[in-house]
Amino acid sequence: MDSLPTAEICDTNATHLTNGDLRILHPVFQKYGQSQAFSGPAVTVKVFEDNVLVRELLETKGEGRVLVVDGGGSMRCALVGGNLVQLAQNKGWSGIVVNGCIRDVDEINLCQVGVRALASHPLKSNKNGTGEKHVAVYVGGTFIRDGEWLYADNDGIIVSKFELSI
Numbered sequence: 206m207d208s209l210p211t212a213e214i215c216d217t218n219a220t221h222l223t224n225g226d227l228r229i230l231h232p233v234f235q236k237y238g239q240s241q242a243f244s245g246p247a248v249t250v251k252v253f254e255d256n257v258l259v260r261e262l263l264e265t266k267g268e269g270r271v272l273v274v275d276g277g278g279s280m281r282c283a284l285v286g287g288n289l290v291q292l293a294q295n296k297g298w299s300g301i302v303v304n305g306c307i308r309d310v311d312e313i314n315l316c317q318v319g320v321r322a323l324a325s326h327p328l329k330s331n332k333n334g335t336g337e338k339h340v341a342v343y344v345g346g347t348f349i350r351d352g353e354w355l356y357a358d359n360d361g362i363i364v365s366k367f368e369l370s371i
């Protein structure tokens with residue numbers, strides 16, 4: 206999916222940056238997948254070392270949305286792997302942002318879906334189904350609410366209260 210350039214969004218939305226309607230995530234994410242730029246309404250999920258809810262959401266129609274997974278920054282297992290990214294692609298998600306780790310990097314890098322995560326980790330997560338869907342999450346130093354708009358490209362990731370146009 207085509208996306209507005211994040212640098213241009215920042216240049217043309219100074220007021221929204223000041224009042225907090227537009228927030229820039231800390232530049233701590235690695236880039237995976239073929240898509241260099243993606244955007245869409247955020248769907249949020251908060252989990253810890255358990256990815257059952259992540260799969261449940263990716264099994265629904267993506268309709269160009271971006272799944273934001275707050276995994277609490279855990280460096281002890283992967284919340285998303287090649288199967289889930291393939292599923293996301295098949296269901297029409299435009300991207301996945303993970304405050305945590307992913308695995309199957311070589312497979313993910315062949316997929317069209319844009320993926321951002323802190324790091325890769327070879328271990329799969331627990332499968333107990335704990336966590337919360339559609340709650341406000343704190344990722345990359347900013348709150349992200351379900352339904353806010355997320356824009357990611359090679360310069361960074363920003364989140365906006367409203368859909369943006371230039």
Ligand SMILES: O=C([O-])CC(=O)C(=O)O
Nearest residue numbers: 285286287288289329330
């Ligand atoms: O199922 C998982 O836990 C994650 C994974 O490895 C995949 O998506 O391929």
